[in-house]
Every structure is written in C-alpha cells, then in structure tokens.
Amino acid sequence: MIRSEILKEIAPILNPHLVVCNIGLPSQELHMIDDNERNFYMLGTMGLSSSIGFGLALAQDKPVISIDGDGSVLTNLGTLPTIANNATGNYTLLIIDNGSYGSTGDQPTYAGMKTNLTDVARACGCENVIEVQDKDLGPVLQSAIDSDEMTIIVCKCDSGNIKLPVITLDPVVIRHRFMEAVKS
Amino acid sequence: MNIDKKIVDDLVANDVSFVTTVPCKQLAGVIEEVEARKDIFHIPSNKEDEGMGLCAGAFMGGKRPAIIMQNTAIGVTINTLATLTQFYRMPLPMIISYRGELREPVACQVEMAVHTKALLAQLNIPTYHFHWQDDVKEFDNILKYTFMCNKPVAILTDANFWGGYGDQ
Ligand SMILES: Cc1ncc(C[n+]2csc(CCOP(=O)(O)OP(=O)(O)O)c2C)c(N)n1
Ligand SMILES: [Mg+2]
Numbered sequence: 001m002i003r004s005e006i007l008k009e010i011a012p013i014l015n016p017h018l019v020v021c022n023i024g025l026p027s028q029e030l031h032m033i034d035d036n037e038r039n040f041y042m043l044g045t046m047g048l049s050s051s052i053g054f055g056l057a058l059a060q061d062k063p064v065i066s067i068d069g070d071g072s073v074l075t076n077l078g079t080l081p082t083i084a085n086n087a088t089g090n091y092t093l094l095i096i097d098n099g100s101y102g103s104t105g106d107q108p109t110y111a112g113m114k115t116n117l118t119d120v121a122r123a124c125g126c127e128n129v130i131e132v133q134d135k136d137l138g139p140v141l142q143s144a145i146d147s148d149e150m151t152i153i154v155c156k157c158d159s160g161n162i163k164l165p166v167i168t169l170d171p172v173v174i175r176h177r178f179m180e181a182v183k184s
Numbered sequence: 185m186n187i188d189k190k191i192v193d194d195l196v197a198n199d200v201s202f203v204t205t206v207p208c209k210q211l212a213g214v215i216e217e218v219e220a221r222k223d224i225f226h227i228p229s230n231k232e233d234e235g236m237g238l239c240a241g242a243f244m245g246g247k248r249p250a251i252i253m254q255n256t257a258i259g260v261t262i263n264t265l266a267t268l269t270q271f272y273r274m275p276l277p278m279i280i281s282y283r284g285e286l287r288e289p290v291a292c293q294v295e296m297a298v299h300t301k302a303l304l305a306q307l308n309i310p311t312y313h314f315h316w317q318d319d320v321k322e323f324d325n326i327l328k329y330t331f332m333c334n335k336p337v338a339i340l341t342d343a344n345f346w347g348g349y350g351d352q
Contacts, residue, residue: 020241040244044267048237055241058225059202078230082238086227175272179244
C-alpha cells in the first residue's frame with residue numbers, strides 16, 4: 001500500500017482525535033480524505049510534526065496522533081530522545097515509513113536502506129515501539145490510541161504518490177479552528 | 185537583584201508554564217531556576233527548532249510557552265520561525281544569551297553575534313537587548329507584549345547583563 005491508501009483506511013480511526021500531520025503530500029491527502037477541524041496541517045517546517053504533536057499532548061489531556069514520515073523523522077532525530085524521556089500516555093507517533101522522501105518525488109531515504117527507525121526509536125529510549133506492515137496498521141493504531149501508554153508506530157509501506165491539489169486554507173484559520181477543537 | 189529569579193518570577197507571573205531550553209554557560213542559572221519551579225513544565229530539547237515545535241504544540245494545547253537558547257540558534261531556527269511560529273501566528277518569547285558581545289572570551293562566538301540582530305531584523309522579530317542588570321525590569325512588559333501580538337519576540341542578554349562571562 002502507498003501512503004494515501006493507508007490514510008484512507010485509518011481516516012475513521014483518526015477522525016475523533018487531534019491529529020498533527022506532516023508537511024507536503026501527507027497533509028494534502030488527509031485534507032482531501034477527511035478534512036476537519038481536529039486536523040492540524042503542516043504547510044512547511046519539515047521535521048516538526050512529532051515535536052508539535054508532542055508539545056500538544058503534554059499541554060492537555062486529549063489523545064494526540066502525530067503523523068510523520070521517515071524522512072522527516074530523520075531530519076529531526078533529536079525528537080525521539082525528547083519523546084522517550086518525557087513520555088505521556090495520550091501521545092501516539094505514527095511514522096509512515098515508505099523509505100523515501102515521497103513529497104519531493106520518492107528520493108530514497110536512509111530508512112529504506114541500512115537504518116531501521118524501529119531500532120533507532122528503541123535505542124533512543126522509547127519503550128513501546130511497534131513495527132507494522134501497512135495492511136495491519138488499523139487495529140494497531142486503534143489500540144495505541146486506546147491504551148494509556150505512549151506508542152511509536154513504524155508503518156512500513158510502499159512509496160508512491162497520487163496527484164492532488166495543495167492546501168489553500170490560511171494557516172491562521174487552520175490553527176484557530178484546531179485550537180477551538182482542542183478546547184471543545 | 186537575582187536576575188535568574190526575576191526572569192523566572194516574571195515568566196510565572198505571566199502564566200508561562202511550558203519552557204524548553206538548550207543550555208549556554210550564561211543561561212545555567214536561569215535554566216536551574218526554571219527546573220526548580222513547580223509552576224513550570226521544563227522540557228530540555230536537543231535542537232532549538234525542535235524546541236520551537238514543542239512550544240507551538242503547547243501553545244495550541246492552551247499553555248503559554250517560552251524558549252531559552254543561545255543566539256547561535258538563530259542560525260538553526262530561521263525556517264521554523266518563518267514557516268511555523270510566524271506563518272501560523274503564534275507567540276514565543278525567546279530568552280537568548282547573546283554570546284560574542286562585550287566581555288566575550290571566545291572569538292568564534294563573535295561570528296554569529298555580528299549576524300544576530302541583522303537576522304532578527306530581516307525576520308521582523310521585535311528584539312530587545314539587555315546589557316545592564318536593570319534592563320531586566322522591562323521583561324514583564326516584553327512578555328505581555330509577546331502574548332498580546334502573537335509573535336516570536338527576542339530578548340538578547342549579553343555577558344555584561346549576566347555579570348561577565350570570564351570573570352563571573
Ligand atoms: C528544510 C526542508 N528541506 C526540504 C524540504 C522539502 N521536503 C518537503 S516534504 C519532504 C519529504 C518528506 O519525506 P517524509 O517525511 O518521508 O514524508 P513522505 O512524503 O515520504 O510521506 C521534503 C524533502 C522542506 N520542506 N524543508
Ligand atoms: Mg517518506
């Protein structure tokens with residue numbers, strides 16, 4: 001499966017929850033599949049989906065899911081020790097590991113070569129790291145959200161993209177409606 | 185006056201309860217004070233752009249954030265300041281040790297010091313420079329201003345403000 005197929009499948013699981021979504025195609029796909037005020041779309045700042053979601057999870061009690069990419073985690077590897085050492089049960093980090101920089105044309109990342117992000121997360125001190133194949137993600141994600149233990153999911157999948165438009169929502173609108181959803 | 189205590193007192197008085205830090209020798213005392221306060225959740229970050237991501241999330245979660253870092257980190261965080269903090273219009277007080285200024289003993293620090301104010305000005309980031317201990321009296325007003333306008337705001341604090349780097 002490719003990322004857009006995965007997002008389509010897990011959209012109903014994500015829907016009730018606060019979601020911080022990675023820059024580029026992941027956000028465009030989620031926006032197309034199930035746009036709602038509980039989604040925070042990143043329009044730039046590659047690498048910070050995990051950090052933004054984690055800060056949000058620490059600041060309030062609702063479950064938060066960060067959707068990240070292998071390339072983006074590699075660019076902000078320092079995030080994993082921070083998450084590991086300040087674990088909060090309402091946080092789930094979902095790394096969609098397609099082994100490539102998908103949004104920029106599927107250039108390979110080191111995660112698709114010798115580097116294993118599951119091992120990296122564990123070595124950084126994350127205690128609950130689950131590697132799943134794309135087709136098995138749904139139930140794993142649901143139980144990660146339901147459990148009060150913080151979970152890092154590394155979802156292995158194919159690289160590949162669909163054609164779709166950019167997000168034209170104003171960032172302040174995205175942020176404002178998201179904050180209203182956080183408060184509600 | 186204990187400036188470490190005064191800075192953290194002002195943070196608490198302004199309801200800042202989420203603080204991320206990357207150390208600098210000049211900031212050791214204020215970081216220790218942040219860590220000691222029960223009204224503040226202190227989360228050290230590994231890189232300052234990561235820290236700004238944490239602060240953005242905490243802000244959206246209803247907390248007032250702040251970052252404490254060195255001026256060299258301006259070189260690390262320009263993309264994040266422009267595309268996250270400013271683009272989504274979020275407040276962020278940045279308490280910055282201004283290395284490479286008067287009374288600096290390490291020559292390499294001057295290399296980023298000479299760019300610091302120019303970079304902040306290029307980003308249209310309101311910038312204050314504390315050189316004398318008394319300048320800290322403005323800190324409370326700066327915090328109020330930051331959360332009024334929802335912008336990143338820089339407070340540069342040089343070695344003279346901290347009582348000298350080499351001889352403190
Ligand atoms: C600092 C910076 N460098 C490069 C880019 C270009 N860029 C945007 S998305 C992206 C790929 C992200 O890859 P990944 O996190 O694996 O997500 P995927 O698209 O594969 O799901 C890149 C390189 C950028 N936005 N910012
Ligand atoms: Mg990828």
